[in-house]
Amino acid sequence: MNTGINILETRGLRKHFGDLAAVAGVDLNFGEGELTAVIGPNGAGKTTFFNLVTGKLKPTAGKVYFRGRDITGLTPYQIARKGISRIFQITNLFPELTVYENIRVAVLSKMKETAKMLTFDRNLKRANDETDRILDTIGLSDKGNYLCGVISHGDQRLVETGVALAIDPVLLLLDEPTGGMGPEETDEMVKFIRGLIEKQDITILLVEHDMSVVFSIAERIVVMHQGEIIADGKPYEIKADKGVREAYLGEE
Amino acid sequence: MGTGKWVGVFAALNIRSKLFWIIIAILALALIPFYLGDFLVVFVTEMLIMALFAISLNLLFGYTGLLSFGHAAYFSVGAYTTGLFLLRVSPSLPLAFLLAIILATLSAWIIGFFCVRLDEIYFAMLTLAFGMMVHTILWKWDSLTGGADGLVGIPRPILNFFGLKIGLSSITNYYYFTLIIVGICIFILWVIVNSPFGLILKSIRENHERVEFVGISMRRYRLFSFAISGCFCGVAGALFAPFEMSIAPDIAFWTKSAEPVFMSLLGGMRIFVGPAVGAAIYMYLKEIISGYTELWMIYLGAVLIGFVIFLPGGIVGFIHRKLYAVGEETP
Numbered sequence: 001m002n003t004g005i006n007i008l009e010t011r012g013l014r015k016h017f018g019d020l021a022a023v024a025g026v027d028l029n030f031g032e033g034e035l036t037a038v039i040g041p042n043g044a045g046k047t048t049f050f051n052l053v054t055g056k057l058k059p060t061a062g063k064v065y066f067r068g069r070d071i072t073g074l075t076p077y078q079i080a081r082k083g084i085s086r087i088f089q090i091t092n093l094f095p096e097l098t099v100y101e102n103i104r105v106a107v108l109s110k111m112k113e114t115a116k117m118l119t120f121d122r123n124l125k126r127a128n129d130e131t132d133r134i135l136d137t138i139g140l141s142d143k144g145n146y147l148c149g150v151i152s153h154g155d156q157r158l159v160e161t162g163v164a165l166a167i168d169p170v171l172l173l174l175d176e177p178t179g180g181m182g183p184e185e186t187d188e189m190v191k192f193i194r195g196l197i198e199k200q201d202i203t204i205l206l207v208e209h210d211m212s213v214v215f216s217i218a219e220r221i222v223v224m225h226q227g228e229i230i231a232d233g234k235p236y237e238i239k240a241d242k243g244v245r246e247a248y249l250g251e252e
Numbered sequence: 253m254g255t256g257k258w259v260g261v262f263a264a265l266n267i268r269s270k271l272f273w274i275i276i277a278i279l280a281l282a283l284i285p286f287y288l289g290d291f292l293v294v295f296v297t298e299m300l301i302m303a304l305f306a307i308s309l310n311l312l313f314g315y316t317g318l319l320s321f322g323h324a325a326y327f328s329v330g331a332y333t334t335g336l337f338l339l340r341v342s343p344s345l346p347l348a349f350l351l352a353i354i355l356a357t358l359s360a361w362i363i364g365f366f367c368v369r370l371d372e373i374y375f376a377m378l379t380l381a382f383g384m385m386v387h388t389i390l391w392k393w394d395s396l397t398g399g400a401d402g403l404v405g406i407p408r409p410i411l412n413f414f415g416l417k418i419g420l421s422s423i424t425n426y427y428y429f430t431l432i433i434v435g436i437c438i439f440i441l442w443v444i445v446n447s448p449f450g451l452i453l454k455s456i457r458e459n460h461e462r463v464e465f466v467g468i469s470m471r472r473y474r475l476f477s478f479a480i481s482g483c484f485c486g487v488a489g490a491l492f493a494p495f496e497m498s499i500a501p502d503i504a505f506w507t508k509s510a511e512p513v514f515m516s517l518l519g520g521m522r523i524f525v526g527p528a529v530g531a532a533i534y535m536y537l538k539e540i541i542s543g544y545t546e547l548w549m550i551y552l553g554a555v556l557i558g559f560v561i562f563l564p565g566g567i568v569g570f571i572h573r574k575l576y577a578v579g580e581e582t583p
Binding site: 054056075076077080081085086088092093094095096097101102104105106108109110113114115116117118119120121122124127163164166167 | 444446449455459461462465467470473476480
């Protein structure tokens with residue numbers, strides 16, 4: 001699948017919080033259409049890495065390139081518009097809007113309809129169809145009218161994913177999509193992520209603690225430990241890696 | 253054919269139908285000069301102006317999630333611009349209003365540019381500070397604004413409506429003029445809150461960080477909301493100057509900024525017409541209580557505290573919940 005141009009590339013990426021180097025010089029390349037899992041113990045710097053890529057945090061040093069272009073230091077909305085979307089580890093949605101409206105906000109953003117003030121929102125047919133389509137994709141068509149704050153945790157994770165997908169991202173960052181889910185919900189989510197790679201031309205980065213999830217869907221695994229990359233390779237290579245076993249897998 | 257039509261009529265007559273209430277409200281307001289005396293028409297005119305003021309502020313407060321304590325500034329810019337234009341330049345109401353709208357929007361845009369960078373209490377404090385600055389300017393710039401005395405003898409000119417000349421000096425005519433302008437403005441604001449833009453404002457209220465990650469510049473949309481809100485507060489101010497015929501800097505004081513906030517809380521900030529109903533109740537209570545005692549603020553304050561604690565969604569919010577059972581829909 002790798003076409004030669006990297007979708008995402010980081011060079012010497014660092015983030016310091018006081019004396020702590022949460023991300024301590026990360027050089028990574030991600031090719032088009034790859035599904036890479038980033039694993040590592042708590043505090044390894046995985047979420048910080050996501051925050052640096054999506055503009056939530058500004059790096060202390062280093063560069064982030066998206067499709068060959070420098071995006072270091074851009075604001076989150078500029079980065080999102082270029083085609084990087086994410087879900088958050090802790091569900092981060094619009095609680096007092098309905099499920100439908102949550103998705104719709106992202107759909108309107110993608111269609112560049114957000115500045116329309118003198119048209120009724122419900123009359124935008126294209127946006128209606130697209131919102132319905134996304135609701136259908138995440139399997140929540142029948143829950144569109146519920147307020148997002150009252151639906152189950154598993155459904156909220158799906159809405160979170162739907163919102164991230166609605167802007168048609170080139171690169172999707174999933175921060176613990178199955179976090180806090182029961183086994184059945186986890187299976188659903190895994191199936192859903194598999195479906196994404198099969199149906200769409202999308203590059204996915206996944207942070208996940210559930211190793212069964214990681215080893216069942218990742219094509220490549222990057223292991224972080226104390227802000228650094230300690231291993232990077234195919235799942236079977238990672239399983240066999242001694243350093244990884246000591247730093248991480250062995251702890252379980 | 254006849255049956256389908258009648259079903260529609262009966263549907264509109266249902267008390268759950270919003271159209272029913274809109275028609276009742278418009279009829280009641282249009283007929284007011286026929287069944288109320290001049291004194292009460294004056295009172296209702298002011299109510300309408302305050303309703304527009306409150307609904308305009310609520311675009312920012314209830315819909316965008318930003319609490320401003322400085323919107324009397326744009327109300328005053330609208331009022332002083334209209335007053336000064338009518339007194340010193342020309343007795344043309346359309347031109348005075350146009351200039352008032354432009355200046356109110358511009359001042360809201362400039363002040364908003366700085367304020368929308370901050371959140372919550374810091375935002376509120378900065379709007380308060382800018383509001384006090386505007387108050388001080390109106391109070392101290394004697395040569396232009398008349399200082400503490402303000403502007404006196406603002407005329408209510410003759411309105412030339414496509415050749416039809418309408419004198420606005422009678423309160424009945426000024427009441428209808430106010431009703432039409434307020435009606436148009438509230439209609440535009442209603443379209444705005446139901447537009448795609450309106451949904452983006454609500455999403456910013458719900459989670460101003462998340463909205464950036466779907467590609468929306470939160471600050472830009474907050475600024476739009478701030479400026480539009482300031483613009484319509486300016487219209488309310490523009491209506492207020494010829495209505496009162498004399499204005500003083502107290503209309504820019506921070507207590508005036510707090511009024512539309514109270515009105516929104518009273519009526520319900522999450523329901524579009526909530527602030528307008530809140531305005532009517534607030535002004536009615538103020539009128540009644542201030543007839544009995546100088547200490548009306550204490551009693552009004554007590555009522556407000558009661559509302560905030562026991563009816564957090566406001567009066568209209570409460571009725572809306574009872575009628576439509578909103579919020580009880582859980583999976």
